[in-house]
Amino acid sequence: MIMANVHDAEGVPDPTDFPKSIKGLRALDESLRCSICLEIFDAPMSLPCGHSFCSLCIRENILTRKECARCRKQADDFHLTKNAQLEEAALNWKIARPAVLDLITQLENAKAEAERYRARLEKGKGKASPTSDAEERDSSSRPAKRRRTSADSGDDVQSTSTAHLVAEEEEDEEEDDPHADYIPSSDVEEQSIQEDGVVVCPINNKHKTHISHINAHIDSACTAHIYRPGHRPTKHAPASTAKMKPSAKSAWNSVFQSNSRTSSRDSSSKGKSSRSPSTTSTNERLPKVSYSVQKDKKIRDLLQEHGLSLNGTREQQIARHQHYVTLYNANLDRPPAQCKSTDELRRELRKWEDSLSVKKVEITDPKAYLRKNNDHFKAQVNALNERRRLEKKAANEGNKVVHIEASEMDESPHAKDNGTEQDDIVSDSEGEREIC
Amino acid sequence: MAARGSGASTAARRLMKEYMDLTKNGSPDGMFTAGPISESDFFTWEALICGPKDTPFEGGVFLAKLTFPSDYPLSPFKMKFDPPLFHPNVYPDGTVCISILHTPGDDPTHYEQASERWSPVQCVEKVILSVVSMLAEPNLESGANIDCCKLYRDNKEEYERIVRAKVREQLEVDLGEDEAQ
Known part of the structure; x- marks a missing residue:
């Protein structure tokens, strides 16, 4: 119960949502998280060393350090390979996670209730201690019964939520179907080789072409060597290519869009189904x-x-x-x-x-801000002018420059002095800008 | 609150997770505590570190301020003891000089190996544990407080005496403040 509260309150799920008492769950949650952002993997990519990170995390890291964030083995953009298995696991875990958490909470509630019930019975037993054996037997048998019912309810929870999970898994499979369809399509294509050697293009499944021209057809983005019944397959048909271009483009689009339409259903969890x-x-x-x-x-x-x-x-x-x-x-x-x-x-x-720019100070009313800080700005401008005057003076008296520099060097170890001086310079320029 | 959690930047979310982990799991042996100073700013933390046993720092409690950059964890955070600590690897202003908090680009002392540097998989807990072990075993090759380094090398007993005196002094100050309150 407490767990769930913290979990809700913070709104940032992390492995500690799972109790240590359930073996492996916390570790499982941890292992499905990117070790850079500590979120559940988003488009995990693997490096040759075997470590995986979110695509964005590792790409950002490689911008500054060309190494694996975990083992420091040399790494670069081109080493990154998609980790499809891990991606699937992460996506499924994202779905299952709340269900599992829910289950744990319910189980703990049931346990707590059973505990309370037993305590109440014990109390009752203590009061009614001089009663007969039969009564005692009865009361001792009751917690057991209760325990069983709590277990039953636990089972119920489990069964319902597993049913839930199963349902979601089935949904997942459905979503995978388009891909599943796609792979056998190559078999279909193999089967569909007609006697005269005409095959269906494996890319868009629409155009037919002669088997001997299939590679050229694919290389030309499915525009050349399109076979039409009645026509002899032409070797070069620039006119028809030009004509086919828009339709080929739409065919490409239809391939991609059909894919996205079928699988955009589960993107509701992220609320980002809109795609241009x-x-x-x-x-x-x-x-x-x-x-x-x-x-x-x-x-x-x-x-x-x-x-x-x-x-x-x-x-x-x-x-x-x-x-x-x-x-x-x-x-x-x-x-x-x-x-x-x-x-x-x-x-x-x-x-x-x-x-x-986290610590950006928002100025809602610039004029009021100027008025309010006018004294401060003036003081800074004066300080700057004073310093310039001193510098000029020092420049005039050549020998003194060395002296002043030396004295400044002496002061430099005092971080505080340094800090305030730097602050001055920064805010000087700000002040000037504001006034200008 | 939930909205704040989901809408926060990557850095803030990661800091929240680290904070949750520290509060729920605690630190090893309860050697330190760390957390943001205020609810409104998740990028400034305070850490209380116990002096490790069998070192002159034993018995002391040291306050450090952690300042996180907005691109954390790509860049490391900064750690500063306040009040400053007398230690070979702590600058006189209290800033900790430790390789795990340096990016490959900056190597103030040219004595650090790339393998010890910051990487985004490091975290507050690991860094503070490194600092605790640094308290026990100063690294003289990359000294930040040269006087302290010299003293440690040439006259370790005197160094330990000074450290102990400072720890006691600091504790007394704390006590005094408490009484005043």
Whole structure:
């Protein structure tokens, strides 16, 4: 009961939700979590060393350190491979977790109640101690009975929630079906080789082509060498290619969209089922950019290309683009149902940028703020002017420069002095900006 | 509260998880406690660390402030003893100099191995445990308080005497404050 409260209150589920008394559950929950963000795996990727992390987490980590976060073996983007099995386990655990927690709570409630009941009986027995043997036998048999009923109720809980789980598993299987359908389709294709060597394209399942042209057909994105009954298979048909282009495109789209439509049902848990077709049509990762050799304009172009804000300094722009590329590429590692739209990615990017400036002081009324802090700003401006005057003076009296520097050096170990001085400089510039 | 939990940034969520783990599981041997100073700011923590046994720090209780960056756990947090601790690896202002809190980029002393550096799978608990073992066994190669390093190397007895005196002094100050209250 207490557990559930804490769990609800914090709203951040973690392995300690599970009691230690149930062997392995806590460890299981831990092992299905990314060791960087401590969340249940989101699009887990494996490194050659065998460690897995959320795609986004490890991609961000590789940006700063090209190593595995756990064992520090060398690692890079291209080492990352999708861990489909783990992904499935994590997705299923996400569904099962609340059910299991619920089960544990109910079990504990039942246990507590049984305990209370027994205590009450013991009390009653203590009072009525001089009663007959029969009575005593009766009371001693009752807790046992009670225990059994509590166990029964426990079983009930188990059976209902297992039924629940089973139901969900079945749903999962249904969701997997499209993929399941897809694989046998290659068998179908093999079977469907007609006597004249015409086969159905394994990519879009629509176009027919001669077996000898199947590779060329696939290489041309299913546009060339399309077989039509009555026509002899042509070797090059540029006119028909041009004609077929839109339909081929729509065929591609239909392939991807049908996939997403069938599997977007379980995305309700994340509440992010809306997808723009733009993400589905392009499945290519964004390349990394070596920002240091790019001109400012190029960086702005890069940002504009993805509809990102052009605010901030060059460094901020680079950080924004870099993070967007990471978000985008990590998003592609998600299963189609969990993929987010570019709009959502941009929203996430904004959230990330906001989180970077956590201690931002919000100024609602700039004028009032100025008035309120006017004295402070003036004092700082005066201090700055005073320091400049001193510096000039020192510059004039060449010898003294060395002396002042030396004295400053002496002071430097005192962190406090240093700190306040730095603060001054920073707030000086702020103050000036405000007043200007 | 639930809304706050789900809407928080990655860093805040991870800190909440670490805090939950520390409060529910406790620290090994109850050597330290740590948690955010206020509800509103999850990025500033306070830790109370007991001086390890069989060291001159035994019996002392040391307060440290942990400051987390907004991109935690990609970057390590900072740890500062307040009041400063007299120790070879603690700067005179109280900041702890320990390899586990350094990113591969910064190596102030050039004596650290990459394998000991910060990685995002490290956590508050592991870092504080490292600090506790650092209290017991200072690392003279990467000294932060040079005077203290010298003293430790040349006259360990005097070093231990000073540490003990400081621990006692600090405890007395605490007692005095308590009485005043």
